Amino acid sequence: MRIAVQAESFDLGAEANAFAAGVAGAGAVVTFTGVVRDLPEGGLQAMEIEHYPGMTQKAITAIAEEATQRWGLCDLLVIHRYGRLAPGEAIMMVATAAAHRAAAFEAAEFLMDYLKSRAPFWKKEITTAGGDWVAAKDADEAALDRW
Template sequence: MRIAVQSGAFDLGAEANAFAAGLSGAGAIVTFAGVVRDLPGGGLEAMEIEHYPGMTEAAITAIAEEAQRRWDLVDVLVIHRHGRLAPGAPIMMVATAAAHRLAAFEAAEYLMDYLKSRAPFWKKEITATGADWVAAKADDEAALDRW
């Protein structure tokens, strides 16, 4: 298992290849990458992501360990960036490996839902007219109910 909270960009292909290299017992690998989405109609200059070092990594590690137990995963990778990110920039990546595809897909969705709603990150949208903190969305909270 690898958890990385970092300011620097990552290469999705290189990370996926490194994750897959040498896996034993995996019949399925699922990867997901999220990017900074522009505002409807455009206008987002940047997304500023803040976190508490140490606390964020511990929280993500705990949920990744839970995913490993629930779905009997071979391995897990979570990368999440912080700092100032432009629209289109990669913001996060989840990779899961399991013996079977259903477990890999479900575990990846579980991790993504958790990262969206419960991981201790604070996001601010910056436009030419100012900055606003991103509020929690009911749909994101509801997604956690299925787990």
């Protein structure tokens, strides 16, 4: 299991290949990458992501350990960036490996739902009109109810 909370960009292909190459006993590897998307009306200049390092690492590690036990994962990877990111840049990546695809997909979705709504990150959208903190969305909270 590897959890990385970092400002630096990452190479999705290299990370996915390294993860898959290091997994033994898996029949399925699932990856997901979240990117900064522009606002529906356009005009997003950047997304600023803040966090408390010790708190963030501890929280993500705890949920990763839960996912590993719940779905019997062979391995998992979580990379989440912070700092100023432009539209189109990767924010995060989740990779899961399991004996069977259902477990790998479900664990990845569980981790993504957690990272979206409960991980201790604070996001601010920077536009030409200024900056606004991103509020929690009811749909993101509701996604956690299925777990």
